Amino acid sequence: MSAPAGQRTRRPGLLPGTRTALGRAAGRLRRLPRSVRAAPGAVRGVPASVRAALSGDRFGPRDLLAEAAHGVGSRPGRLLLTIIGTVLGIGSLVVTLGLAQTAAGQIAQQFDAAASTRVVVEPSTSRGQGGERATGRIPWDVEDRLGRIAGVDQVGALGAVDIGGARVATVLVNDPSVTPTTPPAVVAATPGLLDALSGRVVTGRWFDAGHDARADRVVVLGARAATRLGIHRVDRQPAVLIDERPYTVIGIVDDVARRSDLLDAVVLPLGTARADFRVASLEQAHVRIAVGAGPVVGEQAPLALAPNAPETIQAQVPPPPSAVREGVQGDVNAIFLALAAVALLVGGLGIANVTLLSVRERMGEIGLRRALGATTRHIVQQFLAESAVIGLLGGLIGAALGVGVVVAVSVARAWTPILDTGLVVVCALLGLVTGLLAGAYPALRAARTEPIAALRGTPG
């Protein structure tokens, strides 16, 4: 029987021709006591590079991966059950992040269509002895001034009308038997206010620039104020008495969500209010703008209204769309990420549990490997690699399923799926990290088992 070539040789003659200089040097080195081997330059004829090469561990990542894949793949049924936890955890994480991003995109689009197209301009206020006091004034021609700014679609303004406690009623006779109630608020508005607020006329019409210019005695009622006054239709030209002066009701408005208090008010044209009630100033101007024009309008509106003292006017501009999206994303993500973290924790515990079980089952194998020369580090590496492979598999499958769910939901809801691909990769790698963390304790436990106890098949 011939000896295999290339094997380590200790006795000359057994394997002729296989004893190389490196082998001889290695043999000499190994047989010396450790203390001697450690001494620098102690071994003559054995270069430092050779010593370094010999001390290196050859059991590399590829071998480790191959061993781990074999260990994991030898029990496919168990592997399936083990990775389910990680698949669910990573899958729900990807679904959460994907749907949050997609939903935030949808919500942001709606925000863009509503909140992000509105600018409110008001006089600045300062706190004085008599409470808060306006330091600026919105000019009467506010619609003309703001209408010239690029990006402004519609402008309207309004101000409170002080009727000095006068009665607002629909009949001339003052019936003393009727319980006195607070009259509806009276508000002066410019013709463009309804469009600026995106309000809706239920019946009749809104007043126009002609009514305003002529100071016609007409009013428009808010829907709730109309109900209080018992007016439901305007085709018979009903009138409202304000301070005993009759004003023809030409319309009833509803759905002014941006100023819902107008539903309880009687609205006069600004010209009429100035003529009859000496309205001194406007309180607010509402501007409907194009998407993205907020910063420009916010900057130019004070200059347009008060060129000499722009600081006396303040404009509330909508947040940029990206800020809205991020805000919504942040809120949604916080909730669902917590759920995903719980799922991932459960998945990790599953891996830890199964790896621990595997360690117990394979105690004999651990003992055998120790007998074959495996160090504790080899054992730790092997079990860590196995749990990492399980985690990575779970992460990859979970991430793939998560992406599929996000796309499916988006298609079903006619949304545009939005998902950061980098995030998907990170999620898959998170499965690997989960596996590593989950496998740490079982791996250490396997390595700490005494070889003799492991060979007996007991945890020791």
Add this chain to the structure above:
Amino acid sequence: MALLELTDVTRSVRLPDDRMLHVLRGVTLTVDAGEHVSVVGRSGTGKSTLLNILGLLDAPTTGSYVLDGIPIGRLSARARSRRRGEDFGFVFQQFNLLPGRTALENVAAPLMYARGRAFWRRMRLAEEMLGRVGLGDRVDTMPDKLSGGEQQRVAIARALVRRPRVILADEPTGALDVETGAEVMGLLDDIAAQTDAALIAITHDLSVAARAQRRYRLADGVLTPLVEAPVGHRTEWVGDVPTAVAP
């Protein structure tokens, strides 16, 4: 210098009721390179403990163990693992093959922990070693498809593939029939002789023990040389004592 040298080695374990169980008592044994030594004894006499101490799987409670001039007690756990892999080859009664791995992968397993050329050429070396034990045509066979004798031959190939200096065989024929056992022991003897490895066989089978150059008996943790049977006599167990019996 002896290859391995046990001097006055004891091994004691504390029982759950706090009593001390003395498994080995004052064992002294010297083995040189290429020697074939057998240790016989009934079950529970400390044979496996002795083998585990010799193979660096266990440590003596007292006494000294010097391997190739190096006191083992001074080695770190990592160094002991290295030496175990490099210097010892184990053959177990129940073969202890890795399930789900082919014969070739089983034989190559120890070389996973080797260094240098042995590591890089591990599959080729394992294949050659399987050829030497007569299983060159079964390299890709799973252990559960092999007979008992073939499995033990795979275990022998695995024990020898790193060219150990000492082969430790724990009841190597215990799971085999008489004929297959004799065949396996013959193979083990031959290869050990070819590679100049010391062979230490622990057994209760006196016919297996008879193949050794030096024979010992382990009883109650005490190791004593086995009395040679006179020419023409054979040794048999009489009670707990190996006794020369006339044919």
